[in-house]
Amino acid sequence: MLRFLETVLITVVFGLLFTWLRVPLSWMLGPLAGVLLWTGFTRRQLSFPLWLRNVGLVLLGYAMGLAFTADSARQIVTQLPWMLLATVLTVGFSLLMAGLLTRFTGIDAASSAIGSIPGGLSQMVVLAEEVQGADQTVVAFLQTIRLLTVIFVVPFLAVHSLSNGPGADLSTSSPASASSASSIFGEPYTWVLLAGFVLAAALLSVRLKLPTPWFLGPLAAAALLTVSGYPPPHLPSPMILAAQWCLGVYLGLGIKLTSLAGWRRLLPLSVISGLFIVGFSLALSFWFSSMHPMSVATAFLGTSPGGMTEMGVTATTVHADVSLVVAYQMFRILFILFVVPYGLRWAFRARSTRPENR
Structure with missing residues (x-):
């Protein structure tokens, strides 16, 4: 219990510090950095229960599923081949x-491979x-560097180079419709049913x-309700931050920088790799915008290897097509x-069974 309380204190302080410094995803990266620095310099052991990690995953999955609206579903249907092409090319380049x-x-x-694929930290x-043979320390390091590179570079390019001025925001009608449909969740018993449905989906x-x-x-459960015309209520912001905190602490405890002997050599190459992936997405966006009636900014934010939330907020800022950006990001995620993990497991299982690897 004392180690857990020490973990809470250290990670909350770093979460507040990163928030004050306006670091993106401050309540995930802040606790992660706090755990790394505290354990690295003090050599003390911290403690965090696995069930709290699972709670964080449930909350974030539910919140992400709410973005899967009927509008984004229609966008996926109409541009499904191009979304598949963009995703396959991005994964292949990664x-x-x-x-x-x-x-x-x-x-x-x-x-x-797992550290380079843009599927979320x-x-x-x-x-x-x-996945057998994968090192969480290396994966977390590569994903963190890629995430920071994308979060800082993509919005900068979109705002300062690709902004197309005032334009239509296809999400303007969403709040009203969501508010109307969510009225069925006004009674306490409906919240119990919703929680049970989400938990059942996770257990299944x-x-x-x-x-x-x-x-x-939880992502599939929330998406199913939303597309069916009964979008559940959004989570309060403190719950989302708490979910990010849970994951940040868990990830930080899983990273052992002392075991990553070549991190100094890996850092610059990781940054270069992230920049190349962003550059590939930019080139892809010019091609897609020439093939479809979409702006370069919309195509760039849709194909960029960033988070759906961050790219959606940036799309609103530059007046890009928010629903189309969300559709591309959701499809890639x-x-x-769903597909890449099975492919990776098969590939590395087959690789491990080769005679020369025995």
């Missing part, structure tokens, strides 16, 4: 960069637990052995979370 990282740094291929680190995902089940189950 794996190419992962291969170069493996060649020049010597880290194992599984860690490099928390989801990819959790996935690393499920665990039973089916889906990748990151505590995240995918779902594709990576």
Whole structure:
């Protein structure tokens, strides 16, 4: 209990510090950095229960599922082939960069691949637990550097170079419709039913052995309700921050920088890899905007390897098509979370069974 209280104190202080410094995802990266620095300099052991990590995954999965509106679903249907093409090209280019990282740094291929694929910091680190041979420390390091690179570079380019001025915001009608449909959740018993439905979806995902089940189950449950015309209520901001805090602490405890001997050599190559992936997305956006009636900013934010929330907020700022950006980001996330893990498991299982690797 004392170690847990020490963990809470240290990570909350760093969360507040990163918030004051206006660091993106401050309540995930702040606690993560706090754990790393505190354990690295003091050599003290901190404690954090696994069930709190799962609570954080449930809350974030639910919140992300709310963005899957009927409008974004229609966008996915109409541009499904192009979303699939963009996702496959992005994943393929990320794996190419992962291969170069493996060649020049010597880290194992599984860690490099999972660390380079733009599927989200928390989801990819959790996935690393499920792929044989993957090192969570390397995966978290690569995903953190990629995430920071994308969060700082993509909005800067979108705001200062690709902004197309005032334009239509297709999300303007969403709040009213959501408020009307959410009236069914006004009674206390409906909240109990909603919580039970989300929890049942998470447990079913665990039973089916889906990748990151505590995240995918609630995401699917919230998305199903939203698309059906009965969007559940949004979570209060403190709950989202608490979920980010849970994951940040858990990820920080899973990273052992002392075991990553070549991190000084890995850092600049990770940044370069992230910049190359952003550059690839920018080139892809010019091609997509020439093939479809969408702005370069919309295409860039839709294909960029960033988070759906961050790219959606940036889309609003530059007057891009928010629903289309969300649709592309959601498709990439779902594709990576549902398809890529099975492909990676198969590839590295087959690789480990080769005679020369026995």
